[in-house]
Amino acid sequence: MRCPVCGGSCLESAAEMIQQREELFLSCPACRDTILDKRSPPSFRRKMPCAACGKRPLDEIIADCWTIMAEEGDLSFTAPVMATGIPLIHPGVALTAPPHLGNTSMVFLSRSVRHEAAERIVAEVPEIKGVVHDNGLVPGIAEKDETLQTYHTNTRCAGCDVRANIFETMEAPVTVFMQQSYAHIEYPRGFDPKLIATATNVIRHQPEVFVDPTCGVGTLSITAGKYHIPRIIMNDAWGYAAYWAAINLEINRDALGLDHVKMHIAYPDVQKAPVRTEPLKVADAFGDDTHYEVWWGDMNRLGTVLTDKVCLTAIDLFNKENRHRMAGIVHQWKNGIGGEVFIP
Ligand SMILES: [Zn+2]
Ligand SMILES: [Zn+2]
Structure with missing residues (x-):
């Protein structure tokens, strides 16, 4: 099944994702752990992925987004890491440790990002499959509008914003895909x-x-x-x-x-x-x-x-x-x- 948003293979890997979900975001023995102080600007620039497993710690990916957004003028060079945006791991699974990500394994949501930086993020940060501008309101039909006439969306700026969540249940896991610009944020917690x-x-x-x-x-x-x-x-x-x-x-x-x-x-x-x-x-x-x-x-x-x-x-x-x-x-x-x- 082709992805209805990008025409690519976003939906094709569901069975594989479920099978690999437990090790998908784990580090390998050769991985470095990078944890940034979220209240300060990142203390380094671009780092290479782990030579053994090809993944990088989440905070290094956020630091890349911060750097590109600062270079494009979407963030000031004194902005703290936490001003960058919200990482939505793909597929979303309940995490037990800070995740290490491989390619196209995250949709990035940000209130500050604009089109130019978004394009660069998708082109230059391989872990990110799509960038969404967060317009500040929950996507969907406005809650208080009984006539169903008012609705809100976020804006896809670059790449593809289709991602999945995998929920553990008493039976087999449940995998649900969504287009993040048009869906409220929901994330499996394991419970x-x-x-x-x-x-x-x-x-x-x-x-x-x-x-x-x-x-x-x-x-x-x-x-x-x-x-x-x-x-x-x-x-x-x-x-x-x-x-x-x-x-x-x-x-x-x-x-x-x-x-x-x-x-x-x-x-x-x-x-x-x-x-x-x-x-x-x-x-x-x-x-x-x-x-x-x-x-x-x-x-x-x-x-x-x-x-x-x-x-x-x-x-x-x-x-x-x-x-x-x-x-x-x-x-x-x-x-x-x-x-x-x-x-x-
Ligand atoms: Zn897609
Ligand atoms: Zn590694």
């Missing part, structure tokens, strides 16, 4: 309460039909799918989530026992208008005794396309601390759709 809540509820209720109406890039549904649910219905109003959720079914196809995933939309459809109210089907995926659907639309309209009696629904919204609002949403779902509901 992920939402995934545990999902597995626990699925085991308890043994649903015939599971609905994930705010599915994001599909992490919870793919976790649930490890427990052999006959029907799974995924949905998101944010097209950059729904599209990647469908791609992630393809990525996890073997682990989910799916024979094939049929896409009904293309990436440019999402780019044209990323938010939808009326549900549009993004993909069907079929296995021997399973059928997944991915929809793109407002969760409050999803009832119009549900054909089976829903047994279990996971409602995963931001701001779930607002208990009054969450209670209202759960109440409305139970009245309109029915079945059990949990908030992971």
Whole structure:
């Protein structure tokens, strides 16, 4: 499968990544450890990768970004390392030590970076596959906008910003890809309460039909799918989530026992208008005794396309601390759709 953003091979290595995930970012005996003081400018310039394993410590890569950004005028020469930006390791895995990175293993997010420095970073720092300008707002549909009309994105400046996270679960690991400019930052911690809540509820209720109406890039549904649910219905109003959720079914196809995933939309459809109210089907995926659907639309309209009696629904919204609002949403779902509901 070609990467929909860059046309390259970003998505092709999923099985290999999972297999190697434990040693991917470890140092070798010949590696140096470099830990910078994040409150000062870096104390050195460019260093060569380890001759034995070809990796470099994360802080040396950040120092390279700092140097290029300072040379291009995006940072002052007295700026501390921590002003550079946020490294997002690819694939994201729970780390036990400061990581050592090989080529194309990080997307770099920065509030200060501009186009020229971004181009140079991708060209000159081989560990970095893409640079994203952080516009300061969480990408996606604005939380408080009930009409779904306002949304935010970050800006891809150079390279490809597609990256993956690998979440450990009680079953096989779950790998989800996303385009970072259009996704909120999520990172596996090794202990992920939402995934545990999902597995626990699925085991308890043994649903015939599971609905994930705010599915994001599909992490919870793919976790649930490890427990052999006959029907799974995924949905998101944010097209950059729904599209990647469908791609992630393809990525996890073997682990989910799916024979094939049929896409009904293309990436440019999402780019044209990323938010939808009326549900549009993004993909069907079929296995021997399973059928997944991915929809793109407002969760409050999803009832119009549900054909089976829903047994279990996971409602995963931001701001779930607002208990009054969450209670209202759960109440409305139970009245309109029915079945059990949990908030992971
Ligand atoms: Zn790509
Ligand atoms: Zn090494």
